[in-house]
Amino acid sequence: MNFELNDDQIMVRQMVRDFAEEKIRPGVARRDEKEEFIAELLPGLAELGLLGMVTPEAYGGSGLDDLSYAIAIEELARVCPSTAVTVSVTNSVCQEPIVRFGTEEQKRRFLPHLAKGEHLGGFCLTEPGSGTDAGALQTRAVRDGDAYVLNGSKAWITNTHVGKVFVVMAVTAPGTGAKGISAFIVTSDTPGFHFLPHEKKMGLRASITSGLVFEDCRVPAENLLGQEGMGMKIALATLEVSRIGIAAQALGIAQGAFEEAVKYSRERHTFGVPLADHEAIQFMISQAATQIEAARLLTYRAASLRAAGGGPGQSQASSMAKLFASECAKAVCDTAVQIHGAYGYSREYPVERFYRDVRVTTIYEGTSEVQRMVIARSLLRD
Numbered sequence: 001m002n003f004e005l006n007d008d009q010i011m012v013r014q015m016v017r018d019f020a021e022e023k024i025r026p027g028v029a030r031r032d033e034k035e036e037f038i039a040e041l042l043p044g045l046a047e048l049g050l051l052g053m054v055t056p057e058a059y060g061g062s063g064l065d066d067l068s069y070a071i072a073i074e075e076l077a078r079v080c081p082s083t084a085v086t087v088s089v090t091n092s093v094c095q096e097p098i099v100r101f102g103t104e105e106q107k108r109r110f111l112p113h114l115a116k117g118e119h120l121g122g123f124c125l126t127e128p129g130s131g132t133d134a135g136a137l138q139t140r141a142v143r144d145g146d147a148y149v150l151n152g153s154k155a156w157i158t159n160t161h162v163g164k165v166f167v168v169m170a171v172t173a174p175g176t177g178a179k180g181i182s183a184f185i186v187t188s189d190t191p192g193f194h195f196l197p198h199e200k201k202m203g204l205r206a207s208i209t210s211g212l213v214f215e216d217c218r219v220p221a222e223n224l225l226g227q228e229g230m231g232m233k234i235a236l237a238t239l240e241v242s243r244i245g246i247a248a249q250a251l252g253i254a255q256g257a258f259e260e261a262v263k264y265s266r267e268r269h270t271f272g273v274p275l276a277d278h279e280a281i282q283f284m285i286s287q288a289a290t291q292i293e294a295a296r297l298l299t300y301r302a303a304s305l306r307a308a309g310g311g312p313g314q315s316q317a318s319s320m321a322k323l324f325a326s327e328c329a330k331a332v333c334d335t336a337v338q339i340h341g342a343y344g345y346s347r348e349y350p351v352e353r354f355y356r357d358v359r360v361t362t363i364y365e366g367t368s369e370v371q372r373m374v375i376a377r378s379l380l381r382d
């Protein structure tokens with residue numbers, strides 16, 4: 001597989017890198033420290049088309065190819081993982097399923113606002129009692145005339161409070177397992193839709209995560225996404241693609257931490273020479289660079305496969321990319337802290353933030369254990 005980037009992809013990389021360096025980097029530490037959402041960055045992100053990357057131009061998006069999308073998320077995460085997750089979620093788990101499974105009317109109603117960044121989107125699968133075992137979700141949707149009435153609660157949802165459009169999974173046919181789950185497009189101004197207080201997180205502190213509650217929340221029947229009973233299929237198809245974005249996020253975090261470690265190893269002296277002159281440090285740097293390159297190849301391969309139409313190998317490729325990139329990124333951030341010694345343990349240095357931000361990448365959009373299950377299933381089914 002050839003990963004030579006074309007002119008458009010090179011341009012996207014440069015454009016996002018410039019924006020991240022000039023506009024995002026100056027406030028990263030402050031926003032993390034104060035748990036301040038990235039609101040000030042949204043107009044700039046929208047102007048560059050980054051809030052509607054997966055939506056076709058016909059609906060107001062930038063219609064980027066999958067590899068360009070991954071590159072953009074990687075570049076955002078290299079500087080600010082909180083920005084990367086906010087952008088990734090509104091694109092890949094909100095707009096993507098509407099593009100793929102929505103009716104023409106739903107696309108026209110929701111996508112232009114999302115793609116232009118007037119609204120942010122989210123995805124509600126996880127509940128207080130069901131994360132990995134997503135099929136055990138309890139939120140109920142009962143048909144009542146021209147609406148479905150939703151009752152239940154969701155947990156750990158990204159882009160709440162600031163988000164307007166949410167793809168929500170709920171049970172329409174109890175007792176029938178995953179086949180009884182349906183997907184709905186629900187707007188946060190619907191009566192009976194309530195956000196819970198923000199989670200106090202270890203990392204990604206400039207992104208928003210919280211639970212939410214549906215209390216007799218009447219969702220118009222025309223907001224059913226796909227057919228009744230298709231909810232789990234839509235969720236899994238969405239995650240199969242969005243995991244490439246999380247792999248790219250992990251990759252960007254690893255790259256950012258790695259660059260800090262290399263810089264520090266040249267500046268800090270011990271025993272009369274820069275750290276970079278010690279073989280032990282050189283080996284750490286070599287190992288990290290090799291891990292990052294391998295993660296990049298797997299991530300770009302999964303994105304390129306999707307751009308070529310996906311197919312039966314997609315879920316395995318996406319899960320391998322997400323598993324490998326997130327586990328590598330965790331190891332690279334650990335190495336970056338080690339190279340910084342005590343200063344790596346200080347909030348004054350960015351590697352401390354990367355170390356906290358990276359931790360969730362092996363947890364959300366399917367834990368590493370889930371990725372291993374998906375990979376094993378695809379390997380052993382034939």
Ligand SMILES: Cc1cc2nc3c(=O)[nH]c(=O)nc-3n(C[C@H](O)[C@H](O)[C@H](O)COP(=O)(O)OP(=O)(O)OC[C@H]3O[C@@H](n4cnc5c(N)ncnc54)[C@H](O)[C@@H]3O)c2cc1C
Pocket residue numbers: 089122123124125126130131132133155156157158159201204209360363364365366367368369370
């Ligand atoms: C910052 C953040 C943002 C998030 N954003 C969203 C969002 O926008 N939308 C959304 O729907 N969800 C979101 N999530 C939720 C996330 O996807 C879940 O936390 C994740 O799927 C794991 O579910 P859980 O936390 O319930 O863990 P559990 O399912 O309780 O698992 C606990 C541990 O047990 C392991 N485990 C569970 N079952 C098995 C098994 N059969 N075999 C082996 N190991 C197993 C897991 O891998 C994990 O290590 C977010 C989470 C975080 C932290």
